[in-house]
Amino acid sequence: MFQRALICTDFTDSMYRLAQFVPSLAGGGFKSLVFFHNVSVESGREIPREDPELLEKPRQRLQALLREVPSNIDVTIDVQMGRASESILRLAKQHQSDVIFLGTPTRTMLEEKLFGSTTARLAEKTGTPLMILRPQLVSTYTTAELELRCNHLFRYLLVPYDGSDGGKTLIKKIHHQVKTNPNSVLERVRLLWVIDENVRRELLGDNPMEQAQQELDKLQSELAALNLVVNTTIVEGSPIEEILKTAEMHDVGAIAACSRSIGGILKWSAPSLTREILRGSWHPVLFFPN
Known part of the structure; x- marks a missing residue:
């Protein structure tokens, strides 16, 4: 990359x-x-x-x-x-x-x-x-x-994605890195969508699993056009726990993460999945600032 x-x-x-x-x-x-x-x-x-x-x-x-x-x-x-x-x-x-x-x-x-x-x-x-x-x-x-x-x-990145602006930015950055580097060694991407078990059901929509799969299928096609092997996983649970568990199970090289708003990354008291990954992951973390 x-x-x-x-x-x-x-x-x-x-x-x-x-x-x-x-x-x-x-x-x-x-x-x-x-x-x-x-x-x-x-x-x-x-x-x-x-x-x-x-x-x-x-x-x-x-x-x-x-x-x-x-x-x-x-x-x-x-x-x-x-x-x-x-x-x-x-x-x-x-x-x-x-x-x-x-x-x-x-x-x-x-x-x-x-x-x-x-x-x-x-x-x-x-x-x-x-x-x-x-x-x-x-x-x-x-x-x-x-x-x-x-x-x-x-060579193999785990990419947490939940349809948010931060997730979309992360995909764009990875897409840009691969497309502009003719010598990119990235071979495989695993897209992981964690449906947060702590979010109230009525806020997730009628069919959160189906909606997540439809969006991941679209991303899978876009990234596959870059000659990448793209796998998708959808689970329900605690986002940080599921991300770390998936990284361990699938032998990834690194976890990709992106800050939605750099201006707030030092405000450690504010909740942020990216900050949790940066603080606590034992796996390598590829962090893309905005």
Whole structure:
């Protein structure tokens, strides 16, 4: 789906390990990779003059991980000093990155309020999709497992859809990514419609299952025209529980999600299925900001 990735690591998130798997990432469709480490400064302080030695050590650490870089892929290592979210935004624009990789731990609502989140700040300010991986999992993968993971991240997506504006936007973004990328490796999409068991029956219409199937059949035809294998699932239950259960059952590479309104993603007290997925999913999450 993507060709130019900005892969960010602070060396505590295990994302640096991806530098060992450039051939697998190339097999996943990438033509350009930028590995970025940010040397942070304390909040409220001006950015100090860059210390060459302080920047060189992480650069050498990343360089040592690069192995057998294919000739058809450009790889860059960039180490800067500053505030992470600002540096990432600047580099994504500079390198024209079409996806940003982040290692983001699962968090509760309270933790997010207390400690903030680089991911949340980026989602507020960028239109570039974010591929979010869980450091706890990346750190435990064997070399063989991570090699496969890098190759298959974008081959099979679970796409939650409920007919809302956010769902329609998500489909449009996936459609655009595949159509505009001749080297897209996306092979399969599973459309999942969860009829929320907590919504009053009279608000769901006379035949919610039938109505959902009709809409999914139409989407299935549209996506199949892109040479994708498209499966559909309709279930009744708790949306977040059914999404995570489906991701586990069908061995997807990532869960796709889209924010209907970026202006509110940091308002963690407001209910949002997307925020629940971003906070709690152990599966990789491909997040499309609006």
